[in-house]
Amino acid sequence: MQLSTLLKPSAVRVIGTLSSKKRLFQELGDIAASVHGLRTQDVVEALLEREGLGPTGVGQGVALPHARLAGLESVQGAFVRLEKPIEFDAVDRKPVDLVFALFAPEDAGVEHLKALATVSRTMRDSALCTKLRANVDPLTLHAVLTEGASIQAA
Template sequence: MELSSILKPEAVKVFAAASSKKRLFQEIAEVAHTSHGFDPQSTVEALMERESLGPTGVGHGVALPHARMAGVEHVTGVFVMLEKPMDFGSVDRQPVDIAFTLFAPEEAGVEHLKALALVSRTLREQPLCTKLRANLDQTKLYAILTEAQSVQAA
């Protein structure tokens, strides 16, 4: 599995800020609607439901929100950079400025877990996150993400 199979260039966005987790999820839902055709309301509800089980902020300014949803055919994602980091209830209490959201079919098992592991491994690399934070151009962000994963696989 490669990031390029999960993430489309048009599913990479930069936002100035988000006033709350729900507002961020609404922004992500709009991107998911535009790039993948997902229903925005169902998307927000699925993300909020998953988040109620425990925060998906994994530390070092990174969050990995994810949800299983009806109508999703295969694991797919939305990548968002925030110019102004926000409180996300992360394990290390650091504000989040990188959010890689994954959506999976309701019955997805191993595929969903493999995608989460791939994204987590990729965004655990501090030099990569530094490079992402230095670039607020969506095309460059997509290239950095998909390039980094290709280099790791080699």
């Protein structure tokens, strides 16, 4: 699975300051609404519900929130780079500044897991994360993410 199939350039954003994880989920809901045609509130509720099962902050400043939602035909993503990291209850207790969210159809089984594995592998690459933190242009961030995943898949 390639990140370029999951992540549209319009679903990549840089955000200056957020006050909380819930506010981040609101931003992700807004992105999902504008790019993927979902309802913001549905996305926020689904992300909060999933987060209630256990935090999706995987460490090293990275979070991978994800949720299943009605109205999707395939797994879709959104990426947010935060200029000011926020507390996220990550496994290493460090604040988060790189967030790759996945939105999957309600009945997506293997497809959702493959997408999550691809994103997880990509975001574990410390050199790639350094490049993401060094850029503020959404199109550059999209290119770094999608090119990095293609190179890793090769």
